[in-house]
Ligand SMILES: *[C@@H]1O[C@H](CO)[C@@H](O)[C@H](O)[C@H]1NC(C)=O
C-alpha cells in the first residue's frame with residue numbers, strides 16, 4: 122500500500138486557555154541559533170537557574186500490534202520550573218501511513234479533548250480564530266515519509282501539563298518483514314523515557330529484533346554503537362514485548378552518535394522488526410465479530426521471469442551527483458537481474474534513446490533519428506512503426522557486462538521530454554509480447570525515473586495519454602521514481618497508480634543510490650500476476666480484491682464484513698507454471714478487526730481519490746464518513762480542540778522546525794506591534810531558508826496581538842522530510858534588521874552590479890541573462906525568487922545545502938573564487954535556472 126502525498130489533517134486551531142501573562146514577550150522561543158530569541162527569553166525570565174523551557178519529566182510511547190495493526194499511545198508530561206509562564210511544545214513525528222485517532226491535553230488538572238471534524242469545518246474554526254486575532258501553527262520536517270503533529274501551549278509558573286496522543290497504522294510488509302518505526306525526539310533529555318512495543322499475532326512470531334537506532338534520514342549500514350539494547354521478552358510463540366528505556370546519560374550518548382546536540386536529547390527512530398510464520402499457499406483468514414481479514418504472502422512460489430524496461434531521465438538537471446548515484450544504483454540493479462529476465466535500457470532528455478548495448482552507435486534515437494534536438498541539418502523522424510529498436514536483452518553475464526558499460530556512459534544534457542520515452546518503453550514491451558517465437562512468458566515491468574517536470578506535455582496530458590496507450594499487448598505496470606525535490610512527486614504517484622504500479626520518492630542525499638537499490642528489491646521478485654481474491658457472495662464491504670502483481674517479500678491484505686458466514690476465499694493468479702488457484706486457512710482472530718478494516722478502506726479510498734478523476738466527490742465523501750465514524754485524522758478530516766467558553770481570546774504563534782541534521786530546533790518568533798507587514802492568506806507562517814539566521818515569521822493576524830496572549834495551536838502537516846522543508850515560504854520577508862523600520866536603504870547599484878562585484882568571473886560565463894556551465898546553459902534568474910527546496914550535494918564549505926539562485930545566496934559568494942568553484946557547486950533549479958549549493962543554515 123502506498124502512501125499518498127496530501128495535506129494531512131490541515132490546520133487545526135484552538136482558541137483555548139487563558140492564563141494571564143505579564144510582559145510583552147508572549148512567546149518562548151527555543152532556538153539554538155536565534156540570539157534574538159535567547160535575549161528575549163532571558164529578559165522575561167528573571168529566574169536564571171530555571172530551565173528556559175518546560176521540562177519533560179516523563180515520556181511514554183506504547184505501541185500495541187495485533188494482526189499487523191498497530192496503535193501507538195504517546196504520553197508526554199511537562200512541568201514549568203520557571204517563575205514565569207513558559208510555552209511547552211509537544212511535537213510528534215509519525216509515519217505518513219499513520220492516522221491520528223485521539224488527542225487529549227491536560228492543563229491545570231483539566232482535560233481538553235480533541236475531536237475529529239470535517240476538514241472544511243475545522244478550517245472554518247481556524248479562519249474564525251485567525252480573523253479574531255488568533256493564529257495557528259506551522260510545521261516543518263524531520264524524517265522521511267513522515268508527518269509531524271505539533272501543539273504549543275503556555276504553562277503557568279510551576280505548573281504541569283500532559284499530552285496524550287494516539288495514532289494507528291497497518292504495518293506494511295517489505296523485504297519479508299514488518300517494521301514498526303517509532304520516532305523519538307522529545308527535544309531534551311527526559312528523565313523517564315520509556316518505549317514499549319507489544320506484539321500479539323495469531324501465528325508464530327519469527328525473526329523478531331530491535332536493530333540499531335536510525336536517524337530517519339539515511340539508509341545504509343547499521344551502526345552497532347546505536348544498538349538500543351532493548352529488552353526483548355518472548356512470552357510465548359505468538360506474544361512478545363520489547364522495551365527501550367535509555368537513561369539520561371544513554372540518551373545523550375545516542376544523541377551524540379546520531380549527530381545531534383546532547384542537550385537536545387535523543388532524536389532518532391527506534392525500530393522493531395518481525396515476521397510471522399505463514400501459510401505457504403493461500404494465506405490466513407482471521408475472523409471476528411462479523412469482520413474478517415485475509416493476509417496473503419505465499420512462500421512456495423518461484424519468481425516469474427520478467428522483462429524490465431528501464432527508462433531513465435538524463436536531462437540537464439540530472440547533472441552532477443544525481444547521475445553518478447543513478448549509475449551506481451543501476452550497476453547494482455543490473456547485477457541482480459535473474460537469468461531468465463530480459464531488459465532494455467532507455468534514456469531520455471530532449472530526445473529518447475534506446476541503447477544498443479552491442480554497438481553504441483547503433484542505438485536508436487527517437488523520434489528524431491538525427492539524435493540531436495537542436496540540430497536542423499537532419500529532419501528525419503521515426504515512428505514506432507518504422508523504427509527498428511534493439512530487442513530485449515537476455516540478462517546473461519555478457520549482456521549485463523555490456524549494459525554496465527552503457528550505464529557508465531550516460532551523460533546528462535537537454536530537456537525532459539517524458540511522453541515519448543514512456544511510449545517507446547511500452548512499445549518495447551509490446552514487441553516482445555507479440556513475438557511468437559518467444560518460449561517464455563515474462564512479466565513486463567517498466568521503471569521510470571525522473572528528477573524534474575516534463576518539458577513536452579503537461580503532467581495531466583502525460584498521465585492521461587500514457588494510461589490510454591498502456592493497454593492491449595503492451596500493457597505493463599509502471600513504477601515511477603521521483604528523484605529529488607525537483608521531481609513532480611504527486612504527478613508520478615498518479616502516473617504509477619493509474620498504471621498498476623506504485624511510486625517511490627528518492628531523497629536527494631548521500632544514500633540516494635541505496636534508496637534506488639532498496640526500491641528495486643521490492644519489485645525484483647514478482648511471484649504472481651493477475652491476482653484475484655474471491656469470497657462467498659454474501660461477503661460485503663470488501664477492500665480491493667484485484668492486484669496486477671504480487672511481489673515476493675510483500676503481503677496483500679484484504680478485509681471485509683462476513684457476518685456469521687465463513688468468507689470461503691479462493692485466490693486465483695498466474696504463476697511461473699501458469700494459472701493457479703489457492704485456498705487459505707481460516708481461523709479466529711485474537712483481536713478486533715473492525716478498525717483494521719476501516720483503516721484499510723479509508724487508505725484505499727484516499728488512494729483512489731488521488732489516482733482517478735471518476736467519482737472523486739463520492740469517493741471523498743465515503744472516506745470522510747468513515748474517518749469521522751472511526752475518528753481518524755486523514756487528509757479529509759482534521760482535529761479540533763474546543764475552547765472553554767469562559768476564556769477570553771488568546772493569541773499564539775508558533776512554528777517548529779526540528780531537523781535531525783542540524784542543531785536548530787524549535788523557534789517561534791513574534792514581532793512587535795509596530796510591524797506593518799501583511800501577509801497573504803497563504804499561510805500564517807513563513808520560513809525563509811535564505812535568510813540568516815534561520816527564522817520563522819508569523820502572520821499578520823497575530824502581529825500586535827502578541828502581548829498578553831497565549832493559547833494553543835495544533836497542526837498536522839505532511840512533511841516529506843527534506844523536500845517540503847523550505848517550501849513553507851510563501852511571502853518575502855525582509856531580513857531581521859529591516860523589521861523595525863518600514864523603509865530599506867536604497868542603493869543605485871543593480872543586483873547584477875552586486876553580483877559582478879562579488880563574482881568577477883561571472884562576466885565570462887554570462888550572456889544575455891544566461892549562464893553557460895559545462896552541462897548546458899541556464900538562466901541567471903536575477904528577477905526571480907525561488908524558495909523551492911532542492912537539496913544539493915555539497916556547499917562550498919562542505920555542508921548540507923539546498924540549491925539556490927546566486928543572488929539569493931550571498932553568503933557563498935566569497936567562497937566562489939573562480940568559475941570552477943561555481944561549477945563544482947552548481948545545481949539546476951526548476952530545470953532552467955542556474956543555482957549554487959547554499960548552506961541550509963544561511
Ligand atoms: C485526562 O486524560 C488522560 C488520558 O485519557 C487520563 O489518563 C487522565 O487521567 C485525564 N485527566 C483528568 C484530569 O481527567
Ligand SMILES: *[C@@H]1O[C@H](CO)[C@@H](O)[C@H](O)[C@H]1NC(C)=O
Pocket residue numbers: 356357358359360
Ligand atoms: C501467549 O501469551 C498471551 C499473554 O500472556 C496469552 O494471552 C496467549 O493466550 C498465549 N498464547 C498461547 C498460544 O499460549
Ligand SMILES: *[C@@H]1O[C@H](CO)[C@@H](O)[C@H](O)[C@H]1NC(C)=O
Pocket residue numbers: 480481482483
Ligand atoms: C555499429 O553501428 C554503426 C551504425 O549503425 C555501423 O555503421 C557499424 O558498422 C556498427 N559496427 C559494428 C561493429 O557492427
Ligand SMILES: *[C@@H]1O[C@H](CO)[C@@H](O)[C@H](O)[C@H]1NC(C)=O
Pocket residue numbers: 501502503504507
Ligand atoms: C517513418 O515514417 C514517417 C512518417 O510516415 C516518415 O516521415 C519518415 O521518413 C519515416 N522514416 C523512415 C526512416 O522511413
Ligand SMILES: *[C@@H]1O[C@H](CO)[C@@H](O)[C@H](O)[C@H]1NC(C)=O
Pocket residue numbers: 766767
Ligand atoms: C459553552 O458554549 C456552548 C455553545 O456555545 C454552550 O452550549 C454551553 O452551555 C457553554 N458552556 C458554558 C459553561 O458556558
Ligand SMILES: *[C@@H]1O[C@H](CO)[C@@H](O)[C@H](O)[C@H]1NC(C)=O
Pocket residue numbers: 890904
Ligand atoms: C528584470 O527586470 C528588469 C526591470 O523590471 C527588466 O528591465 C529586465 O528585462 C528583467 N529581466 C529579465 C531577464 O526578465
